[in-house]
Amino acid sequence: MRYLPLTEADRSGMLDVIGAPSVDALFRDVPAGARPGTPFDLPPSAGEMEVERHLSALAQRNLSAGCAPCFLGAGAYRHHVPAAADHLIQRGEFLTAYTPYQPEISQGTLQYLFEFQTQVTMITGMEVANASMYDGATACAEAVAMACRITRKRRVLLSGSLHPHYRDVSRTLMRFSGVQVEALAPDPVGIEDLIGRMDDGIACVVVQTPGFFGHLNDYTALAAVCHEAGALLVVAVTEPVSLGLLMPPGEMGADIVVCEGQSIAGPVGFGGPGVGLFATRERFVRQMPGRLVGQTVDADGRRGWVLTLSTREQHIRREKATSNICTNAGLVALAFTIHLSLLGEAGFARLAELNHARASALADRMGRIGGVRVVPGTFFNEFALTLPRAAAKVVEELAARGILGGVPASRFYPSYPELEDVLLVAATETNTPEEMETFAAALEEIL
Amino acid sequence: MTGGEGTVSGNRGLDLEEPLIFEQDVSGRTGVDLPEPGWVATDRLGGLRRKGPIGLPGLSEPQVVRHYTRLSQKNYGIDSGFYPLGSCTMKHNPRLGEKMARLPGFADIHPFQPDSTVQGALELMDTLARWLKELTGLPAVALSPAAGAHGELCGLMAIRAALEARGDARSRVLTPESAHGTNPATAALCGYAVESVPGNRDGRVDFGALRERLGPDVAAVMLTNPNTCGLFETDIVRIAEAVHEAGALFYLDGANFNALVGRVRIADLGVDAMHINLHKTFATPHGGGGPGAGPVVLSEALAPFAPVPYVVHGPDGFSLVEHARGSGSGPLPLGRLKGFHGQFGVLVRALAYMMSMGGDGLALASGDAVLNANYLLARLKDELSLSFPGPCMHEVLFDDRFLKDTGVSTLDFAKALIDEGYHPMTMYFPLVVHGALLMEPTESESRETLDRFVDVVTSLAARAKTKDAEFFRQAPRLTPRRRLDETLAARRPVLRWTRGSDETTAKGTS
Numbered sequence: 009m010r011y012l013p014l015t016e017a018d019r020s021g022m023l024d025v026i027g028a029p030s031v032d033a034l035f036r037d038v039p040a041g042a043r044p045g046t047p048f049d050l051p052p053s054a055g056e057m058e059v060e061r062h063l064s065a066l067a068q069r070n071l072s073a074g075c076a077p078c079f080l081g082a083g084a085y086r087h088h089v090p091a092a093a094d095h096l097i098q099r100g101e102f103l104t105a106y107t108p109y110q111p112e113i114s115q116g117t118l119q120y121l122f123e124f125q126t127q128v129t130m131i132t133g134m135e136v137a138n139a140s141m142y143d144g145a146t147a148c149a150e151a152v153a154m155a156c157r158i159t160r161k162r163r164v165l166l167s168g169s170l171h172p173h174y175r176d177v178s179r180t181l182m183r184f185s186g187v188q189v190e191a192l193a194p195d196p197v198g199i200e201d202l203i204g205r206m207d208d209g210i211a212c213v214v215v216q217t218p219g220f221f222g223h224l225n226d227y228t229a230l231a232a233v234c235h236e237a238g239a240l241l242v243v244a245v246t247e248p249v250s251l252g253l254l255m256p257p258g259e260m261g262a263d264i265v266v267c268e269g270q271s272i273a274g275p276v277g278f279g280g281p282g283v284g285l286f287a288t289r290e291r292f293v294r295q296m297p298g299r300l301v302g303q304t305v306d307a308d309g310r311r312g313w314v315l316t317l318s319t320r321e322q323h324i325r326r327e328k329a330t331s332n333i334c335t336n337a338g339l340v341a342l343a344f345t346i347h348l349s350l351l352g353e354a355g356f357a358r359l360a361e362l363n364h365a366r367a368s369a370l371a372d373r374m375g376r377i378g379g380v381r382v383v384p385g386t387f388f389n390e391f392a393l394t395l396p397r398a399a400a401k402v403v404e405e406l407a408a409r410g411i412l413g414g415v416p417a418s419r420f421y422p423s424y425p426e427l428e429d430v431l432l433v434a435a436t437e438t439n440t441p442e443e444m445e446t447f448a449a450a451l452e453e454i455l
Numbered sequence: 456m457t458g459g460e461g462t463v464s465g466n467r468g469l470d471l472e473e474p475l476i477f478e479q480d481v482s483g484r485t486g487v488d489l490p491e492p493g494w495v496a497t498d499r500l501g502g503l504r505r506k507g508p509i510g511l512p513g514l515s516e517p518q519v520v521r522h523y524t525r526l527s528q529k530n531y532g533i534d535s536g537f538y539p540l541g542s543c544t545m546k547h548n549p550r551l552g553e554k555m556a557r558l559p560g561f562a563d564i565h566p567f568q569p570d571s572t573v574q575g576a577l578e579l580m581d582t583l584a585r586w587l588k589e590l591t592g593l594p595a596v597a598l599s600p601a602a603g604a605h606g607e608l609c610g611l612m613a614i615r616a617a618l619e620a621r622g623d624a625r626s627r628v629l630t631p632e633s634a635h636g637t638n639p640a641t642a643a644l645c646g647y648a649v650e651s652v653p654g655n656r657d658g659r660v661d662f663g664a665l666r667e668r669l670g671p672d673v674a675a676v677m678l679t680n681p682n683t684c685g686l687f688e689t690d691i692v693r694i695a696e697a698v699h700e701a702g703a704l705f706y707l708d709g710a711n712f713n714a715l716v717g718r719v720r721i722a723d724l725g726v727d728a729m730h731i732n733l734h735k736t737f738a739t740p741h742g743g744g745g746p747g748a749g750p751v752v753l754s755e756a757l758a759p760f761a762p763v764p765y766v767v768h769g770p771d772g773f774s775l776v777e778h779a780r781g782s783g784s785g786p787l788p789l790g791r792l793k794g795f796h797g798q799f800g801v802l803v804r805a806l807a808y809m810m811s812m813g814g815d816g817l818a819l820a821s822g823d824a825v826l827n828a829n830y831l832l833a834r835l836k837d838e839l840s841l842s843f844p845g846p847c848m849h850e851v852l853f854d855d856r857f858l859k860d861t862g863v864s865t866l867d868f869a870k871a872l873i874d875e876g877y878h879p880m881t882m883y884f885p886l887v888v889h890g891a892l893l894m895e896p897t898e899s900e901s902r903e904t905l906d907r908f909v910d911v912v913t914s915l916a917a918r919a920k921t922k923d924a925e926f927f928r929q930a931p932r933l934t935p936r937r938r939l940d941e942t943l944a945a946r947r948p949v950l951r952w953t954r955g956s957d958e959t960t961a962k963g964t965s
Contacts, residue, residue: 009816011547011738013901014823022826022902026833026846031822034829034846035718037687042723048589050814056551059810063803067560069575071568080565084795090487092520094557100534101527104548106878107744109540112934113873116530117743120523123476126951130510136950140745142601145794176791180762181608183790184615184646224503255503268794277556278576279566279795281601281746293948299744304944307929307937316944322604322640323884327649332640335602335734339742346523349476350486352513358489365492368499386501407569415567422778437489 009053071412073276077443078412079370081390081434082220082420083144083171083246084279085271087359088438093346094274097339107299107335111314112306117338118313121301124345131251131348131356132265133258134287138298140341141284141333144268148174148214148244149181150286150297150331151264155212155240156187157330158295163188163209167202168195169219171246172420178214187211194421196383196392196430198223203233212240212264217257218250221417221432222384222391231261240264247271248285249436250388252360264288269337273344283340294320297331359437363389366435366444373448374433379455383430390434392417396455399431405454411447470935473525477952480512486519510954529935530743531878537904539831541850541881541893542635542683544713544735546824551811552739552804561803566795570774576799577773581766583806587731587750590817592722595758597751597765599797603710604637606730606749607677611645612789613728613753613760614675614704620760625674625703631660633683633885638708647674654887658684658843658852662693669701679708680724681715683885684843685828685850685893695725704728704757712736713897714825714849717817727754733798737805748801762789764796823898824849827905831894834909838916842888849897855890857916862924865890868915870938873931875911 014022019031028034035043054062073086080086097103101116108114108121121139128137141147152164164187166175172194179189192200198221202213213234217225227243234241243257245267257265270282288296294317302316322329351359367389371382379396395402399416406413417430435444465472498504514522531538538545556562564573584596597613600606611628618624628642632651639649650668655661659682669676676698680688688694698705707721707729713736715721721729733739734747741747753761764777775796779788812820825848832841832851840856855865869879869892881893896905919927931937 009812009819011549011811012816012819012823012898014826014898018902019823019826022830026826026829028829028846031826034822034825034848035687036846037689037848038715038719039689039692039724041692042719042721044720044723048717048814048818050586050589050817051810053813053816054810056811059551059807060555062810063555063579063807064558064560066575066579067555067558069578070560070564071572072559072563073565073568074559074563078565080567082567084566086563086565090516092486092516096520096523096527098553099524099527101530101532102743103553103740104532104534104545105530105743106538106540106543106545106741110531110869110873110879111939112870112931112936113529113531113878114743115935116526116528119473119475119526119529121743122950122952126475126477127511129951142605142746143794146601146605146792171794173791173794177793180612180790180792181644184612185644186646224499224501226501226503251505252509253505254500255505275562276565277562278564278573278799280793280798281748281800282794283746293950300948300950302944303949304940306939310936312936312939314939314941314944316941316948316950319945321636323636325640326636327639327643329636329640329643332604332608332637332644333602334604334637335741335745335747337742337746338744339740340746342523342743345476346519348511349514349519349522350516351511352480352485353509353511354483354513355485355487355489356509356511358492359487361492362489364498364500365495368495369493371499386499386503388500404569404571407572412565412568412572419567419777 073412076410076412077447079414079433079435079447080412082415082432083173083268084276085247085434085436086276086438087249087271087436089274090347090350092350093343096346097343102339102342108315111312115312118301120342120345122303122313124341125301127345127348128285128287131248131256132287133256134265135290136293137285137287138296138300140337141286141298142337143282143284144244144246144266145174145177147266147284147286149178151242151266152178152182152212152214154264154295154297155242158292159211159238159240161209161211162186163190164211165202165205165213166191167215168192168200169223170214170216170244171220174244194424194427196221198384202230206233206237208237210237210239212242214242214244216244216246218247218388218390222387224386224388227260247388249360249363252356253364254388269344272347273340281337281340283337283344295330296320298333298336362437366437366439370435370444373444377448377452377455389436390432393431393433395429395431398428402454406450409450411450413447469528471525473522475952476522477512479514479518482513484513484515486514486516536876537900537908538878539880539894539896540878541895544895544897546738546897547899548738548740549808549811552807555807556800556803574772577766577775579806580802581768581773583802586809587752590716591729591752592720593752594755595753595761597761598802599762599764599793600730600749600751601793601798602745602747603730603732603749604641606751607637607641608644609751609762609792610706610728610730611641611675613757614706615645616760616789617757618674626672628674629665629668629676631678633887634677634679635683635708635710638677658686659688659690662690665694666697669697671702673701673703675704675706677706677708679710681711681848684852685847686843687848691724710735711849714821716821717814718821728757733801733805738808739801739804746798746801748798760789762792820898827896827898827900830905831896835912838913850893850895852888853892854888858919861919861922863919863927865892867927867930868919870930871915871927874933877908
């Protein structure tokens, strides 16, 4: 067994030192009834070659986006991952370290998390950010919980432009908290009136930009109304590449910004693991969930970093903690930080510009197909289309032709027949003009 | 002293000083080459274009690679050396998992592709689920929780949902005083008051005290087994019976499942729900604090309350159920706990490990983990102070009685181990003994490694007894940074870099 260094001779020698007759004897505290007489019904150990053969066969039964023009988004975006980023995160000192509880031998993790926190504040336009959450959806739910703690109010309002998974995860987290979660109906056209629904009982309003159906919104006015009513504005961003081009939520007056960092951090990977970005105002820092890295000095006066303000956290505060989170998404945060460092100011802006240009070209082409209409007037790299028939069926037919042609809205909203014909389509820098033409031509044929 | 020990650069050989990435900014540099965006007649941004610069630094690829390589060299990982961090299970992370997770058929598939195009991925999830069900004997599993604490939340929420469905939500959750902090934090998130149950002199839950606290208002008992003292809860079957008699449900914190895997069927202990940290028991990398995965196995009674999504198998192959059923009068399922379909990349790595080990290898691994811990117990019990008599399970707990009157604290002792090239054991946890030192060697360590470690610990313990406290208080001396001022960090939080801030605090990083 290649992962186990002990030999039979080691085992018997060690048992002699312990004074136990067998390894089984060390399990004497386990009730006999829980030690099955028959072995588990599982396959025996296997060499690397066999495991690789089996798993590769499974992988080959998936249509990977690299083998098919892919226009899927809806919260997970396929971008180019620089070779250097994926290489660096596999360095064993990063990959196989634990949470940096011993700062003297964890300065690598601590420094990159400090860089990550800084980058997150920069792109969102906020003052402080934590060292990551599991993903965007759980970060959104934690933002809702945090807003309720700060305002001590018991109602929250979720925009119909919020990703339905973010809506659902927020609802689940608040289910037993006594907080009433009011989710507005899906809003493909971008006409919902959040300001008209504000009142003094609301803890926070959660919106998303770009919206789930693609719209871009300026939430400056909403932020002012929220603050007047004593509520917080939470802005979710599922495609942070957009922040290279768009006004950051912090500038609009957001109190908490949450993002899914996957689109910058790495591959779509069937949706996980991602990384949740969580940023807020300095005055709320002690109500934040998750780990925070802070700067300090060592015994010789040299700059260094430590985990800090941990009196918010479960291992200190137990049932009074701001969250139960412990493990987060350190390595994915590292990938995010490395990619953003490679991009830099100029590269990040250009990447965003390129995404918008590709999506604009695709929208123009789609709009020329009979019976197809581009729904949102504004968008970044994704937009909703209405088709002349059910989008889910069209997507299946496109898949049969080897094209991953968008996400049908009905996948998220099965009980809204009016959304049956709505298809979400995204284009990124990975989509070539030729791919877009192939997609459009196939769609023309199918429709 | 500015750290350089006489060098001009401040570097010390392989220990290279590295400024923040923001301090290496040269306008005009980039680490990527992207095509020209091309001409767009009018943008569709609705006037929301960003007005000012972001402030991100410009660096070329070689600079970025060198920067993060240097940062990695300031870190200690399992790859670097022995990492006996109790309760955290720092076992070897096979690189096969990394290779498999990066296959394009796993890494480059989108979560919302039609099910017909991801049959292999869904089969992988189904296969992993079957392994976890077989290994625990429980009939259902929720794969989507992202970590142990997230799994606890899933399990406790399922328990509350099940209790509410029978019209009896109840109000209290009992946890032993030795529990992980996540247990009470999770119970509180589910709207429960938390009550602590004392332990007995053997380091286990005091069964009598537990039974006294049980009542018609107790929703669940959360127990870690083996517990955080590294001991098997010998009363567990009686505890489960008492919990069920009181109409409550029994949650097992599976953080230490690695001691039992392949040897003990969890269902036979009377458990209703348990999370499994794939990043502990099934060897996926901890990654400096994630990503992990915390699937939850559930009993028949809790299965209807499992969160979405889950994989089902029908005539057309595998498909994902993404919307909670049970509208109307039936039980109200949990809904969704996580975006997309869970930590798929972590599931791939875990299955690669399970298949490598097989049923036989997993039993061998848990046996070796327990053997290694008992070996440390046997070799160190006269040098340190053992908190509870053995045999222990996968980890062994010492306390600071051996340091009495030496002026050396558990913290000092741990920091001295750093200078010797080891990652310290877990300190000051569990809270039930004074100055805890919790050692978990895992099955990944050879006898030679353990022997060398024992020699070092023995000689440090002897040195402590000579009352050479100053030696310990000054440790570590040989690390990239010496002890850091945590009080300063908390009193004047600096949580991000700002331009100009480096000149005031960055002394010694020239």
